[in-house]
Structure formats: structure tokens, C-alpha cells
């Protein structure tokens with residue numbers, strides 16, 4: 378029987394042991410085309426962390442309906458955000474790569490020589506490919522840093538699964554550490570607050586600030602997923618930092634998928650209801666998304682905007698995600714440093730050749 382363990386990479390003799398950081402985001406299709414979106418959605422929606430319906434029931438729905446109908450419509454939406462928001466190609470991939478490059482430089486400020494690689498849970502560059510690449514560059518310790526500030530079984534735990542699956546194929550597993558959450562980290566809250574304040578300086582201030590987080594099925598919360606509570610904690614800390622009372626901001630959940638009940642209140646129906654009650658202007662941001670993507674640039678900045686205006690709203694002001702904001706990269710550096718404690722981050726002197 379062939380061994381499931383891959384051969385260990387041959388490192389040039391004298392190459393120092395390195396420390397690596399894997400910056401993980403959700404993923405994105407390789408192109409804004411129906412076949413690429415189908416491949417991406419097939420991988421994404423086959424993950425039982427994401428869809429908790431028994432395979433026997435889910436498979437016919439996924440392969441018989443969703444993967445036949447959704448890719449074409451979804452690709453048309455992806456085409457509207459490709460190259461947008463200051464990005465080239467997929468905004469999610471573009472900003473994740475940029476965050477990795479900047480983080481490497483910022484960690485290097487204090488003389489730390491840490492490898493930083495971007496990775497996507499679904500699509501490319503994949504988590505196993507990037508872990509292989511880090512190992513091939515000599516990484517013997519790797520910190521897994523998901524770009525999800527709030528922990529959810531549907532996202533953070535799925536990144537952990539992908540890393541554990543890769544580890545199962547390795548003869549010599551690097552030391553591994555995982556960041557699970559930073560929803561209340563002062564640097565993250567500060568970066569969000571500065572983004573809102575800059576937006577207010579440039580555009581003035583609307584009647585209400587909407588904080589729209591990605592939704593998850595409500596059942597996951599009832600079963601103990603901490604995601605909802607962590608979103609509310611982020612919302613409260615951000616409002617306090619901005620000096621907002623409860624009447625000045627609204628926290629909602631977007632991107633409902635399928636027929637089940639998801640976390641409420643839902644973003645678009647709340648915008649519509651409030652516009653009908655006379656709300657004229659909103660500022661809207663998505664604090665749980667650390668990069669702009671289809672969910673922010675299309676769903677929030679296009680679809681929800683249209684719904685708000687159609688319901689009588691006048692002024693809809695979208696606030697971009699953290700992307701490559703300097704305070705945010707500083708926060709990522711601080712989160713990484715906290716979790717790298719005790720690990721050597723300087724290249725070690727070459728070891729003497731064995732005699």
C-alpha cells in the first residue's frame with residue numbers, strides 16, 4: 378500500500394528553521410464565469426461545516442438544482458465586482474494577497490523574519506498548497522490566522538478542518554497554532570472606527586449607521602455557535618468607540634441562503650422597513666468582512682441600495698471594508714505577534730554540518 382505521507386521537502390543544507398503565518402480567507406472563483414463559479418460553489422457548498430443538511434438530502438438539491446441554476450446568475454454578479462473597489466480581479470483575493478504582503482513588512486519592522494502566505498479555504502491558492510509552500514521554504518512553525526474576526530463553526534472551524542486534513546498527510550508536521558477570534562481586539566475596533574470617521578469626514582453623517590454582518594442559520598446559534606454573540610460584541614464596542622447610543626446604529630445580518638431561518642434582523646428587509654417609516658439616509662458598513670467582495674460590493678452596495686431607494690430612502694452611503702487600511706494591518710500584526718510569542722521569529726544561524 379502506498380503511504381499517505383508525502384515525502385518531506387529537501388531543504389538546502391544550512392537553511393534556517395522559519396516561522397510562517399497563513400492568512401486564510403473564504404475563497405473566490407478563479408474567474409467571473411459560470412464554469413469557474415460552479416467549481417467554486419461545488420467545493421464551498423459540499424463542506425458540511427457550511428451546509429449541515431444530511432448528504433442524502435443535500436446532494437440532489439446541490440447537484441440537481443443549485444449547481445445547475447446558480448453559477449450563471451452568480452457569475453453575472455461576480456462580473457460587476459471584478460476589478461472594482463480598487464482591486465484587480467477578485468477583490469477578495471486581491472486584498473487578501475495585499476494584506477499578506479503588508480503584514481510581512483509590518484512584522485519585519487522589529488527585525489522579525491516571518492513568512493506570510495495568503496490562502497483560500499475554497500478555490501485558490503488553496504490551504505494545502507500554501508502549507509506545502511511554507512514548509513518548502515523551511516517553515517517548522519506555522520500560525521493559522523483566519524481573516525474572520527468573529528468565530529463561527531461555518532468559517533473558522535472549517536479552516537481548522539482543512540489544516541488538520543493537510544496535517545494528516547504529513548510525516549513531519551510543523552508546530553501549529555490557530556487564532557480563533559479577535560472580534561473585540563482594540564486594534565480591529567480602532568481600524569473600523571477610523572474607517573467610519575474618515576467616511577463621515579468625506580461624506581457627512583447619515584441618520585443611522587447600519588452594521589451588516591454575514592448571516593448564518595439561526596439553528597447554529599441555538600446549538601452553541603458563538604458567532605452571533607461575537608458580532609453583537611463587535612457592534613457594541615464599535616458604537617461605544619464612536620460615541621453612538623442604541624438609537625443611532627442598527628446591527629443586521631445579510632446574505633441569507635436557502636429557506637431556513639437565519640440570524641435576524643435581516644439587512645435588506647430592515648433597510649426597506651425603515652425607509653418606509655421615513656428613514657432618509659444611512660451609512661452602511663460590513664465589519665465582519667475584512668476585504669471587500671461580492672457580498673459587500675454587489676449585495677450591499679448595489680442590491681440593498683436599490684431596495685432602500687425604491688422604498689423611499691434618499692441617501693445610501695456605503696463604507697468600504699478594512700482592506701489595506703494601515704490601522705487594520707497594524708491590528709493584524711498585533712494579533713499575530715500575540716500568538717507568535719515564544720516562537721523564534723529571527724532566522725537562526727546556519728547549523729553546523731553533521732560530521
Ligand SMILES: C=CC1=C(C)c2cc3[nH]c(cc4nc(cc5[nH]c(cc1n2)c(C)c5CCC(=O)O)C(CCC(=O)O)=C4C)c(C)c3C=C
Pocket residue numbers: 403404405406422427428447451467469525529531532591592593594604632634665666669670671672
Ligand atoms: C450556504 C451557507 C453559507 C454560510 C453558512 C455562509 C457563512 C459565511 N460566509 C462568510 C463570508 C463570505 N461568504 C461569501 C460568499 C458566499 N457565501 C455563501 C453561503 C454561505 N456563507 C455563498 C453561496 C456565497 C457565494 C456567493 C453567491 O453565490 O451568492 C463571501 C464572498 C466571496 C467572494 O466575493 O468571492 C464571503 C467573504 C462568512 C464570514 C460566513 C459566516 C460567518
Ligand SMILES: [Fe+2]
Pocket residue numbers: 591632
Ligand atoms: Fe458566505
Ligand SMILES: [Fe+2]
Pocket residue numbers: 632671672676
Ligand atoms: Fe450574497
